[in-house]
Structures are given as structure tokens and as C-alpha cells.
Amino acid sequence: MSGGEREKVRWMLAFAAALAVAIALTACGGSGAATPATNAAASGSPAAASAPATAASTPSVSANTDEALPASQTGGFDGARAFQDVAKLVSFGPHPSGSDGIHQAQQYIEGELKSYGCVFDEDNFHTPTPIGDMAMKNIVAKAPGTGSGIILLLTHYDTKRLANFVGAEDGGSSTGLMLETARLLCPLQGQDPNAVWIAFLDGEEAMVYWTDTDSVYGSRELAARMALSGDLKRVKAVILADMIGQKELKIPKETNSTKWLTELVWSTAARLGYGNIFVSRDMAIEDDHQPFLKRGVASVDLIDFDGFQAYWHTPQDTLDKVSARNLGIVGHVVLASVAELQKKSH
Numbered sequence: 001m002s003g004g005e006r007e008k009v010r011w012m013l014a015f016a017a018a019l020a021v022a023i024a025l026t027a028c029g030g031s032g033a034a035t036p037a038t039n040a041a042a043s044g045s046p047a048a049a050s051a052p053a054t055a056a057s058t059p060s061v062s063a064n065t066d067e068a069l070p071a072s073q074t075g076g077f078d079g080a081r082a083f084q085d086v087a088k089l090v091s092f093g094p095h096p097s098g099s100d101g102i103h104q105a106q107q108y109i110e111g112e113l114k115s116y117g118c119v120f121d122e123d124n125f126h127t128p129t130p131i132g133d134m135a136m137k138n139i140v141a142k143a144p145g146t147g148s149g150i151i152l153l154l155t156h157y158d159t160k161r162l163a164n165f166v167g168a169e170d171g172g173s174s175t176g177l178m179l180e181t182a183r184l185l186c187p188l189q190g191q192d193p194n195a196v197w198i199a200f201l202d203g204e205e206a207m208v209y210w211t212d213t214d215s216v217y218g219s220r221e222l223a224a225r226m227a228l229s230g231d232l233k234r235v236k237a238v239i240l241a242d243m244i245g246q247k248e249l250k251i252p253k254e255t256n257s258t259k260w261l262t263e264l265v266w267s268t269a270a271r272l273g274y275g276n277i278f279v280s281r282d283m284a285i286e287d288d289h290q291p292f293l294k295r296g297v298a299s300v301d302l303i304d305f306d307g308f309q310a311y312w313h314t315p316q317d318t319l320d321k322v323s324a325r326n327l328g329i330v331g332h333v334v335l336a337s338v339a340e341l342q343k344k345s346h
């Protein structure tokens with residue numbers, strides 16, 4: 001099968017799965033926003049420890065709005081700040097690998113990391129692609145731990161190479177989430193057993209059609225570099241976020257992901273009251289976690305491909321598709337899952 005045919009089959013399978021889910025949801029009358037967690041201190045996240053404790057209460061915004069919940073209800077994670085980061089990334093216009101736009105995105109990410117006091121590495125590399133040799137850059141923020149283990153968080157910040165495509169949801173949402181996560185975790189460096197590394201990856205998107213060689217360039221590079229340096233052996237878990245900000249957010253269990261880690265994240269989400277966003281349906285998606293899985297590293301992909309939004313990979317993937325509320329909720333789950341992983345190492 002040619003690359004083009006494989007891409008078409010991938011689309012058809014994804015569409016059929018999404019259609020089945022939509023029919024099932026309609027039949028069950030399912031939809032609706034998440035039940036928010038009511039006590040940040042109960043989340044057990046490092047950020048929650050420093051966030052002001054709030055009494056269990058009704059959230060101050062209606063469950064139907066896309067406004068962010070107060071950070072005190074989401075473990076210190078500020079969904080409104082994450083949303084502003086997404087807005088900034090979108091303001092750079094299309095930013096596929098190798099473009100002028102991506103240089104602006106890189107400067108913004110690095111400027112933010114500096115302002116949070118994060119130590120970070122710039123991993124510059126060149127790679128052959130179907131449209132020629134391309135310069136790419138991964139940016140890896142590193143908050144050290146007291147021990148040798150690493151918890152690795154991933155997002156991609158490149159946008160799909162399509163005319164007028166700004167990737168608010170696809171590229172923007174998870175990058176806003178990881179910037180806000182870095183803002184909270186960098187100041188806590190040296191307090192927990194495992195280091196937390198947050199990698200902002202280039203080149204997730206295919207230059208032409210998604211194949212094993214035309215996709216996840218940045219992630220393949222990072223996994224290979226970490227294998228060479230010996231750091232890969234130190235990685236306890238990889239948590240990838242991708243397309244996690246949409247308004248009708250439903251994150252299925254991605255079935256290529258490592259089971260115990262998926263269960264850790266989903267049970268954390270359920271404990272925080274987000275069982276209607278972290279749903280129990282299964283879906284297989286190839287993404288930036290694949291190079292780490294192939295090298296035997298426990299990895300989970302948090303991705304909402306379930307809704308198969310009509311705006312995916314179109315110029316309609318704009319800021320109005322992103323919910324600050326859901327960014328806050330997924331951020332809360334990521335922080336609390338990191339805290340659970342840290343507890344396992346005590």
C-alpha cells in the first residue's frame with residue numbers, strides 16, 4: 001500500500017470509530033462537562049501542596065462554560081494561563097517545522113521557560129524528510145529530582161504543514177498545558193525523588209503523509225539521544241499530551257500505551273472527579289509516544305481523537321475550539337499523575 005493509501009485508510013478507520021462513538025453517545029444521551037475536583041489539596045500534586053487549600057465547594061463558574069476553573073480547584077494549574085499560551089502560539093500563524101512561524105514559537109517557549117526559572121536544553125538536529133533536509137529543534141526543560149529517575153512529559157509544538165493551519169488544538173493546546181506545567185514544576189526542582197523533564201517536540205506532523213519515517217521526527221530524535229546518553233534507562237514513565245483542549249473533551253484509553261501507566265492516569269482522573277472526560281473507551285493512535293514504547297519505556301498518550309472533530313487538520317482549528325476549562329482539568333490530572341509517580345519512588 002502506498003503512503004497515500006495508508007493515510008486514507010487511517011482516516012477512514014478513525015472516522016468509522018468516531019462515528020460509532022457519536023452514535024453510542026447519542027443513544028446514551030452522553031456528553032456534558034466534567035465534574036470538577038473540589039479540593040486542590042486532595043489531589044496530592046506537588047502544585048497542590050503549595051496552592052491555597054480550598055474548602056469543598058461548588059465551582060464558581062457554571063459547568064457549561066469553557067472558562068477555566070480557579071487554579072485552587074485544579075491543583076494550582078491555571079487553565080486561563082495555559083489558554084493564553086495557546087493564544088500566543090496561534091498568534092504566530094502557521095508554524096510547521098522549518099518555517100519562520102516555528103522560530104517565533106521556539107522563542108516564545110524558551111522565553112516563558114526562562115521566566116519560570118526552568119533550566120532547559122535546546123536539541124538542534126537535521127533530518128531528511130520527503131520535502132528535503134529540515135532543521136528541527138526540541139526544547140527540553142529539566143527540573144532535577146533527588147534521585148536518578150526521570151518522569152518525562154511530552155508535547156509537540158509544530159503545526160501540520162497546511163495552508164492557513166494554526167493548530168490551536170493540534171499543537172497549541174498541549175503546548176500551553178506543558179508550559180503551565182513547567183511554570184509550576186520548575187520552582188519545585190530538587191524536592192521530589194524523580195526529575196521531571198518536559199520536552200517540547202518539533203516535527204510530530206508528517207511533512208506529506210503519516211508513515212513510520214514521515215512523522216514523530218522530534219520524538220524519534222529525543223528517544224535516540226536519550227538512549228545514547230544513557231538517560232533513557234532512567235525514565236520511569238512518559239506522559240504525552242496531544243489535542244487535549246477541545247470543548248467536548250473525551251479522552252479514550254490509547255491502546256498502544258502501557259497498561260499500568262494508563263490505569264494510573266485514569267484512576268487519578270476518576271479520583272479527581274473527571275471520569276466523564278477520561279473515559280473508558282479504547283482507541284489506538286500512533287503518536288509521539290511510539291518511539292519510547294518501541295524502546296521499552298512505559299508511555300501513555302493523552303489524546304482526544306474520539307470526537308473526530310471536522311476541524312482536525314483544517315484552517316478551522318482555531319482558538320475558539322479550545323476550552324480553558326478543559327486545559328485546566330487535563331493539567332490537574334497530569335500534575336496529580338506526576339505526584340502519584342513520585343510517590344511510587346519514595
Ligand code: 1BN
Nearest residue numbers: 010170210242285286287305
Ligand atoms: C496527532 C495530531 N496526530 C497527528 N496530529 C497523530 C495522528 C495520526 C492521529 C494519524 C490520528 C491519525
Ligand code: ZN
Nearest residue numbers: 160170205313
Ligand atoms: Zn496533527
